[in-house]
Amino acid sequence: MAEHAKMPLNIMLAGFGGQGILFAGKLIAYAGMIDGHEISWLPSYGPEMRGGTANCSVCLSDEAIGSPLVTEPDVLIAMNLPSYERFIDSVKPGGVVIVDETMVGACTMRPDIEYHPVPATEIAENSGLKGLANVLLVGKMLAVTGFSSEKTLHAAIEKSVSAKHLDLIDLNRKAIALGAGIPDSDACTA
Amino acid sequence: MAEHAKMPLNIMLAGFGGQGILFAGKLIAYAGMIDGHEISWLPSYGPEMRGGTANCSVCLSDEAIGSPLVTEPDVLIAMNLPSYERFIDSVKPGGVVIVDETMVGACTMRPDIEYHPVPATEIAENSGLKGLANVLLVGKMLAVTGFSSEKTLHAAIEKSVSAKHLDLIDLNRKAIALGAGIPDSDACTA
Amino acid sequence: MVEKVLMKGNEALAEAALRAGCRFFFGYPITPQTELAAYMAKRMPKAGGVYLQAESEVAAINMVYGASAAGARVMTSSSSPGVSLKGEGISYMIGADLPAVIINVQRGGPGLGGIQPSQADYWMATRAAGHGDGHVIVFAPSTVQEMADLVASAFELGDRYRVPVMILADGMLGQMMEPVALPEPIDSRSLPEKEWATNGHGGKRTHNIVNSLYLVAQQLEDTVVERSQRYARIKDEEQLAETYLTEDAEVVLVAYGAAARISRTAVAKARELGIKAGLIRPVTLWPFPVDTIETVIPVAKSFLTVELSMGQMVEDVRLAVNGRSPVSFFGHTGGVIPTPDEVLVAIQKAAMGEQFDLVPYHTRLTGGAR
Amino acid sequence: MVEKVLMKGNEALAEAALRAGCRFFFGYPITPQTELAAYMAKRMPKAGGVYLQAESEVAAINMVYGASAAGARVMTSSSSPGVSLKGEGISYMIGADLPAVIINVQRGGPGLGGIQPSQADYWMATRAAGHGDGHVIVFAPSTVQEMADLVASAFELGDRYRVPVMILADGMLGQMMEPVALPEPIDSRSLPEKEWATNGHGGKRTHNIVNSLYLVAQQLEDTVVERSQRYARIKDEEQLAETYLTEDAEVVLVAYGAAARISRTAVAKARELGIKAGLIRPVTLWPFPVDTIETVIPVAKSFLTVELSMGQMVEDVRLAVNGRSPVSFFGHTGGVIPTPDEVLVAIQKAAMGEQFDLVPYHTRLTGGAR
Amino acid sequence: MSASIDSAANEMVDKKSEILFERPHALTDAITNYCPGCSHGIVQRLVAEVIDELGIEGETVGVCPVGCSVMAYDFYSCDMVQAAHGRAPAVATGLKRVLPDSVVFAYQGDGDLASIGMAETIHAATRGEKISVIFINNAIYGMTGGQMAPTSLPGQVTQTSPYGRDTETAGYPIRVCELLSTLDGVALAQRVTVDSPKNVRLAKKAIRKAFEYQIQGLGYSIIEVVSTCPTNWGFSPSDAFEWMRDNMLPYYPLGIYKDIKAAKGEQ
Amino acid sequence: MSASIDSAANEMVDKKSEILFERPHALTDAITNYCPGCSHGIVQRLVAEVIDELGIEGETVGVCPVGCSVMAYDFYSCDMVQAAHGRAPAVATGLKRVLPDSVVFAYQGDGDLASIGMAETIHAATRGEKISVIFINNAIYGMTGGQMAPTSLPGQVTQTSPYGRDTETAGYPIRVCELLSTLDGVALAQRVTVDSPKNVRLAKKAIRKAFEYQIQGLGYSIIEVVSTCPTNWGFSPSDAFEWMRDNMLPYYPLGIYKDIKAAKGEQ
Amino acid sequence: MAYVSVDKMFCKGCGLCVEVCPKGIMALDMDTINAKGYHPAVCTDQDACIACMSCALMCPDVAITIER
Amino acid sequence: MAYVSVDKMFCKGCGLCVEVCPKGIMALDMDTINAKGYHPAVCTDQDACIACMSCALMCPDVAITIER
Ligand SMILES: Cc1ncc(C[n+]2csc(CCOP(=O)(O)OP(=O)(O)O)c2C)c(N)n1
Ligand SMILES: Cc1ncc(C[n+]2csc(CCOP(=O)(O)OP(=O)(O)O)c2C)c(N)n1
Ligand code: SF4
Ligand code: SF4
Ligand code: SF4
Ligand code: SF4
Ligand code: SF4
Numbered sequence A, B: 001m002a003e004h005a006k007m008p009l010n011i012m013l014a015g016f017g018g019q020g021i022l023f024a025g026k027l028i029a030y031a032g033m034i035d036g037h038e039i040s041w042l043p044s045y046g047p048e049m050r051g052g053t054a055n056c057s058v059c060l061s062d063e064a065i066g067s068p069l070v071t072e073p074d075v076l077i078a079m080n081l082p083s084y085e086r087f088i089d090s091v092k093p094g095g096v097v098i099v100d101e102t103m104v105g106a107c108t109m110r111p112d113i114e115y116h117p118v119p120a121t122e123i124a125e126n127s128g129l130k131g132l133a134n135v136l137l138v139g140k141m142l143a144v145t146g147f148s149s150e151k152t153l154h155a156a157i158e159k160s161v162s163a164k165h166l167d168l169i170d171l172n173r174k175a176i177a178l179g180a181g182i183p184d185s186d187a188c189t190a
Numbered sequence C, D: 001m002v003e004k005v006l007m008k009g010n011e012a013l014a015e016a017a018l019r020a021g022c023r024f025f026f027g028y029p030i031t032p033q034t035e036l037a038a039y040m041a042k043r044m045p046k047a048g049g050v051y052l053q054a055e056s057e058v059a060a061i062n063m064v065y066g067a068s069a070a071g072a073r074v075m076t077s078s079s080s081p082g083v084s085l086k087g088e089g090i091s092y093m094i095g096a097d098l099p100a101v102i103i104n105v106q107r108g109g110p111g112l113g114g115i116q117p118s119q120a121d122y123w124m125a126t127r128a129a130g131h132g133d134g135h136v137i138v139f140a141p142s143t144v145q146e147m148a149d150l151v152a153s154a155f156e157l158g159d160r161y162r163v164p165v166m167i168l169a170d171g172m173l174g175q176m177m178e179p180v181a182l183p184e185p186i187d188s189r190s191l192p193e194k195e196w197a198t199n200g201h202g203g204k205r206t207h208n209i210v211n212s213l214y215l216v217a218q219q220l221e222d223t224v225v226e227r228s229q230r231y232a233r234i235k236d237e238e239q240l241a242e243t244y245l246t247e248d249a250e251v252v253l254v255a256y257g258a259a260a261r262i263s264r265t266a267v268a269k270a271r272e273l274g275i276k277a278g279l280i281r282p283v284t285l286w287p288f289p290v291d292t293i294e295t296v297i298p299v300a301k302s303f304l305t306v307e308l309s310m311g312q313m314v315e316d317v318r319l320a321v322n323g324r325s326p327v328s329f330f331g332h333t334g335g336v337i338p339t340p341d342e343v344l345v346a347i348q349k350a351a352m353g354e355q356f357d358l359v360p361y362h363t364r365l366t367g368g369a370r
Numbered sequence E, F: 001m002s003a004s005i006d007s008a009a010n011e012m013v014d015k016k017s018e019i020l021f022e023r024p025h026a027l028t029d030a031i032t033n034y035c036p037g038c039s040h041g042i043v044q045r046l047v048a049e050v051i052d053e054l055g056i057e058g059e060t061v062g063v064c065p066v067g068c069s070v071m072a073y074d075f076y077s078c079d080m081v082q083a084a085h086g087r088a089p090a091v092a093t094g095l096k097r098v099l100p101d102s103v104v105f106a107y108q109g110d111g112d113l114a115s116i117g118m119a120e121t122i123h124a125a126t127r128g129e130k131i132s133v134i135f136i137n138n139a140i141y142g143m144t145g146g147q148m149a150p151t152s153l154p155g156q157v158t159q160t161s162p163y164g165r166d167t168e169t170a171g172y173p174i175r176v177c178e179l180l181s182t183l184d185g186v187a188l189a190q191r192v193t194v195d196s197p198k199n200v201r202l203a204k205k206a207i208r209k210a211f212e213y214q215i216q217g218l219g220y221s222i223i224e225v226v227s228t229c230p231t232n233w234g235f236s237p238s239d240a241f242e243w244m245r246d247n248m249l250p251y252y253p254l255g256i257y258k259d260i261k262a263a264k265g266e267q
Numbered sequence G, H: 001m002a003y004v005s006v007d008k009m010f011c012k013g014c015g016l017c018v019e020v021c022p023k024g025i026m027a028l029d030m031d032t033i034n035a036k037g038y039h040p041a042v043c044t045d046q047d048a049c050i051a052c053m054s055c056a057l058m059c060p061d062v063a064i065t066i067e068r
């Protein structure tokens, strides 16, 4: 799937509350918007969010978007084990699954998907990007799916991060670049 | 109309609040019920009652009663001038109008009705039946329309007056008899 | 034979409730249901029951919710604006599967409106007593006798199906007196126990829960679907309607409550004029008696709905007839009572095959008979 | 071209209201409309307006009543149970001819229900926002862009016809983000003066009265009839609907809001399978776009209504179609979101000429695609 | 000279005569729907007199909820809004927030203010909403025909307490001024009555103060008027005042319960 | 010995060991939906302990309205009724009138009790309804994500008072115990907190007294627990208690505001 | 001395003015009955009036005008 | 000395027990993470426990049992 991603592209991001799942989704949505696609972003909401898991559906399309709720993702980004377990079976055959290996640590049982485990949290912490594992994974997704461009993502970051935090903008950009460059961990190929 | 009244018989009673309009209607209704007719009794209600006028529709019939609201009375009993004026035009041609002459004091302009003025309040006061002008008028209606019998009305009184007030039952009976016997005043024939 | 007594409709509702084993009444004063509450205030203490004047209609319906949860037969009554306020509470009762009898002695609206008789809360009663998917059973008496009789049915069905039941009356029925043969009082002890009631488990069972919250969507849908299966049974088994001269009727009137009384007189008048008119009087408004409508379809050439509103039930008639005949409407609203003669004019129009919505201003323009 | 921003539906509603000159917001917290109130709380003080968290939904709607009486453009928002509580107040606004914009970001019911998206308040919105004869105009956006756009129309129509206007959204639309081009802010001073407003006569006119009480039945009827004439104009002039592939459609889906988005995807899928499906998306629910339905009648062989409820709007479709084609229903409720594939199955059934009510348990029984 | 004031008689009055007492301008010429001798009429007039004295008729908006005074919109010459039962404080809040420079008053009965409208009352008060509330405490639901009110006395017979209010089941009457004066937003809470010319004068002073405090932006002000309902109590107007003095005043003592200025030592 | 109590470890504990503290029977085994360190959990446990101590689980019916404790019906072993937001006192009234010999308690938040449910609260109190109310005052709307509550402090930043509660426009916080203690039907009104083991013990004593007063038929009892909402306040659980002590307790002083028995000299 | 006039249209014959007049000069006119059915009040002795205003202050129907 | 046991399933790692223990023997076990994602508390020195009950009294999740 490394060529420019085909539209429509339906993405599910999931993890613990606090891992920045909604923000990562917003980056992808903004990028899609800047690229001229139709886009939608839908969070899970309600009391379940509190302390528990958070997830978010993002759709990119070149036609009007019907249901913004992604039930059969083309791409799944999972940042913890419960989320991975909850959504892995729903991924479309041939779909892309990117997991934060630090948190998930599982190998997939599905042979019909593209599986990309990266130890995002660990790498982020070791690279002075603590708390930006989410953005790292967006970078990885960019590399894997080519859904947008690094330039677009930089613009998306500028829209998503308050101008007051210039430093943060920079860190986010770094995280994208870093994420795009991480190779798949070989934990599961062994 | 002195023979036994034809059914259905739709009666409108009207006067000031406090003159016993609703009670008089109830007596007629009970009598109708005891005689085996279908009956209905409908008061005017709401704030307008307060201090103002009160009126009440009574229907006697040998078939199921449709609208209990009497809009074209066969019989009108009017106990004050405003009520007389409000309802006189709605009386059916050939209908019966009985007025408390003490309170109404008007002569009718309608040649197509039976008009029975009786100085009920005055007679009641002079006969130790203060406050029973209403029942007097029911007696008069009995005499004029023959809608029921004195015996039935006695039974109706027993149903309508709490057994605790035996004396009242007696006074009511007297009022019926007295009312039935009063001749039309000749105030309007002059 | 039971001796008949002369009673106001409002009083008959109250007395019948007592005889149906209702010992709990929570209400808030409003015209024109006043006599009902006053009657309860007088009788309940002597019957060993509870009459409580709540601080508002909102509080009243929630007291009813609590009393019903505890397993009691319980009633509340109000009139249109007050029933609006009960909407959330009724929806909660639906969601928690709690039975109770709710009286609406309708008056003219919208807003404060007036206090004269009206049938303008039909939609609120049959479609949207509150938010969400849900229904209450709706009875529409048209005589004082029926007010007494339907109260017992209301408690019965409420308990059987675990749904709130509304009796949709109006100021005319509430205020008028007619002879009524009161039903025999039931022995409350003979009523089946409510195993779901939250009346203290006494160490004898696991704890009962009365609740309408389901945060997992699928669970919520499951409860709604289960309830809708009960609704389906109610629709199959509990439709009630009275017919009058419908066998050969070409013009079929459909009217309930006070409007049905007037319509009946008008039908009789129409027959005198040689018009084959008949009347279907829905006694249950929800479920709407579609089966009865179906019986007259083969002969009926047109339908005429008569209501004390701008036309609400007429939609249910149209849904039932589904285009097979024209369905017209005639009505007055705001407390104005149509006369039989006005209805007769509408019957004559309908007999000529027209379909129309005769809201009052039309009547007046066309010289209707009032 | 206006630059697009990514916004939640709830926020778009709030921002659009500010741009439409709304400077008064009264609400009470409830999920899933939270972001709307939070946005207002942030922005109103800076815009020189008033954000006030009322003590309850009942108080909020009555504050709206007061602010509207004073002549202001004013808004309130809530979700299903909270909207039930506003019923009496909305009826009062109808009766007193007061405009305002009322948002309902629907959630699953009945009762406390859940907080996931739902369309189960359709009847409450279109039929019985409160007691009495009366209506509110109901808009049903289906994108965030439309949420922004319809707010302006809502204020416009409310002021023009002097009726409250409801925007019927749901949790999905409220929570989701889409790009939106925000409308230009209007200059409030350009709005026509409200001569009826009770804002102090300043010695320059006789006193104005805002009221819905008419103790004389005939007077009350007169006001209701006058209002119904405005309603008739609204029905003539303000129906709004969008069509998608309806020109040659044999199976016409009718769906609004979130359900319309899913239906649109399903229609596209059906076309791929060679089924001539199309979609009518009502944008106004009251007035219901019967004229648009009429345009497809000649070609349509069957209708399929899709709702996030047990089936409510389907009755309006049946009334409009009036027996000329079968009208089927498919839906999920309680916060369960139907998938396009499920809808596709229903389209296939409808294409075979069946009429059915596919409430969820049936789907599951028949192995529906979820 | 005859006491009648038909126009002929009026003309006979010397043109230069000084008028000592007349109908306030802020009242219309409508005949009220109140029963003879009802306190509502007196209090309604006092409010109108205050509006006249302060010269604020053009800037005043009154709110009349449901109760015997529901039709006050026909009786006052200022702009008027009829409100749902119990919701006058909320409606007044909406008005006042839009019209901060106007004077907004609500005229509420005891059922309205203290039963169905209790939440709205407490919250308008605690918000310090700049409105003036005239509160007619007649210990009964007048308009609906005499049901128990939240202020009906223990043992009081009403249509819905036919055996007398039983505090065991129906609870205790609420003392509104005492309750509200615990709230920070309240600028003035005073209880008065209108059973004598002297008390009428005092009541008017209190009402005037309530309006003045509003104009000064001090917060929520409430004047509770212990009143009569001759009709539903079943007394003549003057016997009703007597009953009120004997039974209500001991339970509802007259006086100032809160006065933010007095507390600050400004008065 | 390991601190884990998996079954194996449990069996190792000497059978004759004395249990000094354990999960009360009146709580089910459900894991609550409360956030870590939330006061709700502590208070909910205290109520359960009181039910156990009084041995009334089988006769008790609890009412949980909407708020973070909405799902308390899953947490208590006694019969439970979920109530509409604000209406717990009315629902409890309905229950208690049908079950006069049972013990009925309502567990309410500050939004629930003092905002939308204010009328129901005042009226249940003035009726002397024989119910016990446990009132969690955490100065915020927890469940809906942190909006201003009627008890939010002046200047407090919440989702709907983003610039801090401005008393000019949003009014003053309500002191519920002070307000209710003006009412005759109230048997007990006491304010406690649970920020330390000592205060937890005192809180439990107060809750027990509230239940006892109900059982003795003395009237309405309310225990206000000044509480924390670490999540929406944005503090750690123990910092939240600190903020509460520093900011809330001065505004909401602990203590007994009304005690009908003490007043009668019985205690 | 003052002129106390009662507007018959407004007066509801409640008697409160009669009750409070310190000079005892207000009375209900039992010979007159107005449109609403009430006996209106009348000042029976204008000369004795001390213009104390008591009658007017108590009048719930604002029927009384006092002039000098 | 007492046995203080923490039920890992219930514990949400709020730290209130840690805060109040007068003997400083309660701690969050950073090496364990339960199903809900929390680090549960643990008693690090049963022998030092004085059975003062403070930890249990403060525990919002009733995770603590104390036995002797
Ligand atoms: C929602 C609602 N409930 C009930 C009523 C009926 N109602 C009208 S006035 C009133 C009470 C009147 O009593 P009060 O407020 O004390 O005023 P008063 O008539 O005594 O001056 C009631 C219950 C109503 N109009 N609306
Ligand atoms: C009628 C209605 N309005 C609003 C809501 C939304 N709602 C749920 S809980 C809540 C307030 C919660 O705050 P509080 O009562 O203080 O309890 P806490 O969560 O703080 O314990 C609100 C407004 C609702 N469920 N129902
Ligand atoms: S009913 Fe009572 S309060 Fe109402 S107007 Fe008559 S006397 Fe006054
Ligand atoms: S949101 Fe606040 S009150 Fe609610 S459970 Fe979490 S910490 Fe407790
Ligand atoms: S002004 Fe005084 S003295 Fe004169 S009539 Fe009136 S009450 Fe009597
Ligand atoms: S006080 Fe007024 S209304 Fe009453 S009798 Fe005297 S003039 Fe007439
Ligand atoms: S019982 Fe006391 S000493 Fe022992 S662990 Fe708990 S708090 Fe520490």
Ligand code: SF4
Pocket: F037, H006, H010, H011, H012, H013, H014, H015, H016, H017, H018, H040, H041, H055, H058, H059, H060, H061, H062, H063, H064
């Ligand atoms: S107090 Fe309870 S929940 Fe909190 S850390 Fe200690 S054992 Fe765990």
Ligand SMILES: [Mg+2]
Pocket: E109, E110, E111, E136, E137, E138, E139, E140, E141, E142, E149
């Ligand atoms: Mg009153």
Ligand SMILES: [Mg+2]
Pocket: F109, F110, F111, F136, F137, F138, F139, F140, F141, F142, F149
């Ligand atoms: Mg709270």
